[in-house]
Structure formats: structure tokens, C-alpha cells
Amino acid sequence: MNSISDVTEEILSAILKCIDEAIHVVNTEGITIFYNEVAAKHDGLDIKEVIGKPLLSVFPSLNEQSSTLLKVIETKKPIYNETQSFVNLHGRKIETVNTTLPIFVQGDLIGAVEIAKDYSRIKQLSERLVEVQKSFKHRSGKALKQQAAYTFSDMLTNNQYFAQIKQKAEKLAKSDSPILVFGESGTGKELFVQSIHNASSRSEGPFIAQNCAAIPENLLESILFGTSKGSYTGAVDRPGLFELANGGTLFLDELNSMPIDLQAKLLRVLEDGAVRRVGSTNVISVNVRVISAMNVYPGKAMEQNQLRTDLFYRLNVLTFELMPLRKRKEDILYLSEIFIGYYNKKLRKQLTGLDDYVTAVFLRHQWPGNVRELKHTIEYMMNVCEGQVLTEYDLPVMLKQITTMDEIIKPARSNSFILREQLKEFELELITDALEACNGNIQKAAALLDIPRQTLQYKLKKLNL
Secondary structure, eight states: OOOHHHHHHHHHHHHHHHSSSEEEEEETTSBEEEEOHHHHHHHTOOGGGTTTSBHHHHSTTOOTTTOHHHHHHHHOOOEEEEEEEEEOTTSOEEEEEEEEEEEEETTEEEEEEEEEEEHHHHHHHHHHHHHHHHHHTTSOHHHHHTTSOOOGGGOOOOOHHHHHHHHHHHHHTTSOSOEEEEOOTTSOHHHHHHHHHHTSTTTTSOEEEEEOTTOOHHHHHHHHHEEOTTSSTTOOOEEOHHHHTTTSEEEEESGGGSOHHHHHHHHHHHHHSEEOOBTOOOOEEOOOEEEEEESSOHHHHHHTTSSOHHHHHHHTTEEEEOOOGGGOTHHHHHHHHHHHHHHHHHHTOOOOEEOHHHHHHHHHOOOTTHHHHHHHHHHHHHHHOOSSEEOGGGSOHHHHHHHHTSTTOOOOTTSOOOHHHHHHHHHHHHHHHHHHHTTTOHHHHHHHHTSOHHHHHHHHHHTTO
């Protein structure tokens, strides 16, 4: 009969084999003690060729300095998201992105575990993207302009504060200074950035967007700054996105996901107005306006060491915060109406709007996905709706689940859902928020609400505020 430790080991091994990531474990001598099928597929090997063998005999191109597993064994410190290029025992070149961690038992190091992702495909797709961007340089100005399709007229709002942000951005779009945009996911940051580009003097130039998330540092560096032939195996002379965006705008999304060391190189480009391709000593001047975006507050990103302070102050020349939908509630029903009209045409339907219950649910929901979530919710509901208005029966499952946990729970059928009571409560919340935003100044709050001061005073008296 197997001992408890044997059974535990079998269970753990079965779990690791089911994980859809390449997992490689070695002991302190560099001997492989676990190697799953995903890792074998990545490395072009059979599991039997690796288990029980010294790491360097299976991957002869590696050494104690270049192997992330052996490096962790030596230093006893974890390594996160580091790229590794090597050749297996059959001569096949492998490229991976590794997170490698030391394994301690009761304080003693017993080995290291590596979780790897196939880097080759990511690299091919990214290089292909650069080639596609490069092809735009040989097209007409009209084709280049189509890369930024949105303008400020596409940013629809009934919120006065958000409208003021649009006006300010449209005015400052003429500047060449860097811009930093931050706001929650789904608030329309890329639409906003494209609108700035199209309102600028660079509107006829290229608009190139690059998401900085989940891309290894050296790959992102080569994408942004380009490569020089011979800088690494297989490297060719290729311009980076800074060169391709010359005369136009480069949009760096999720800047806080860019590795800190690479942020220092980005800062140097912003300061000098020049780039140096990876592996080259030549400097190339570029005329590019950089607009960056983040989905977290800059202060929080700096506290968590996701954003360099010096880079923030360089980018913080012009800054815009895009409000979440829950803070501009007047836009919830307004945008719902817009989206219903859009999907009426797309789906060939003739829906007239939301019923009272859905209206109340929409006004109470926090919309963590913001405008994107609202749009997708409307799209789903209109696809399943069989009537003329959207009802509670058309709500997506997740929204129904959220709703059941909220105070908006549908009252008993004997007491009909009274819309005016919900709107009264919404009005109260809106007025309270405006007064808080203006530190109790009625004149400023009235301007923010876009109503006369006398009207606000009347409502305050009526609501006993």
C-alpha cells in the first residue's frame, strides 16, 4: 500500500500535468525532477529525454550564467518574465519567457521551478505588426489617417465636467507636448487619444498604437526602437515604432506595464528626440508626439514601482483623467439610447428603449467596465430581446446576479416599481456629488449640474438638504 507521501506526490504530479503552462523543476544539482508535456512540446523534446538528466546536457547551448533555472539555484532569488533563447539537444532553437522561483522546504533550498511561455510566436507576431506598420509609410496620407478613426464628435456625453475635458483636450491638441491619459478600463482612453491626434497639426501623419502589457522587455524594446543587423541571432535592420511614427503620434497604452528599465530608455528618447536601434551605435532623430495611457492613478503606479517618477514628470505636461461611468450617471441612459439606435440599425430591429425596471437597474449598477460594459450589455440584450423594449428578462446573467445582491431587488408585484422614486434618488445622489465636488459652493455646483442657481436652491429646499 502506498504511503501518504506517495499518494500526495502522485496527486501533485497529476495536477501539474494538467496545468496549461510549461513547467520544469530541477533539484539543487541541476537535475530535472519534473517536466510536463507542455514544456516538452515547447522545447521539441520527449519527456524521457529530460527527466533525470542534467539540465546542461539536454540544453547544451545554456550555461550556469544564461540558464534561468541554474541562476535561481545559485542566487536563491526569483526571476520574473525573463526571456531565454537556447538550442535543444536536437539543434532546434527555442525562445521562451520564464518566471523561475526557488523552492524552499523548512528554510532549505531543494530546487527551482520554472513556468515558461513560448516566446517565438509572440516575437513573430510582434515583428509582423511592425512590418504592417512599416507598410503604411509607403501609402497615401489618407491611408495613414485612417489609423486614427475617431474624433471628439464621437465622444458623446451629457456630463458637463466631461464635456469640459473634451473642450480642454481639443484646445491642447495643437501642442506638441507629451500627454498622459488615465482612467479605468472601458472609459474610452484610446478613442480620446485618437481624437487628440485628429485635432492636432499631426493629423495627416501616422498614428501608431502599442500596448505595453504582457510583452517581454527586450522584445518591446526592439518593437519601439528597432533593431540593427547582427544585434542578436536572426536580427535584421528594422525600424521601430518611433521611426515609423515620425511626424505623427505614438500612443503607448498601459504604460505602467512597461518594465522600469525600459521606461528609463523611453525617458531618454523623450528628452533627446532621438532613438538608437538595438545593437546600433547610430542615433536617429525623430519628431514624434508621445501620448501615454494608464488604467491606474499615476500616484498609485509610482507607489507600486510601476512608473518611474522622472518619467511621470516628463509626461505630466498635459494630463487628463477620464471619469468612470458611475460618476457621470446622466450618461448611462443617454448612451443607452445611443447604443440602442446603433444596434437597431445593425440588427434590423426597432426597439424603443428600456422599461422602468431596467432603467432603475442601469442607474444603480456601478458599471466597473464603464462605457465598454454598457455597450456590450445593450448589444447582448438587443440580440435576445423579442419585444419592443428591453426588460429584466433580457439582462445578461452576470448583471442579474449582481442585481439580486443589490438593494434594487425588484419589489413585490403588488407594489409596482415606481420610476419617479428611483429618479428622485438619482437626482439626490447627483446633487450631493456636485456639492461635494464644489466644496458646498452652490453657484459652482449649479454650473456643474448645468442648471440655474435658483433651481438648485429650490431642489435643495425640496430635498431637505
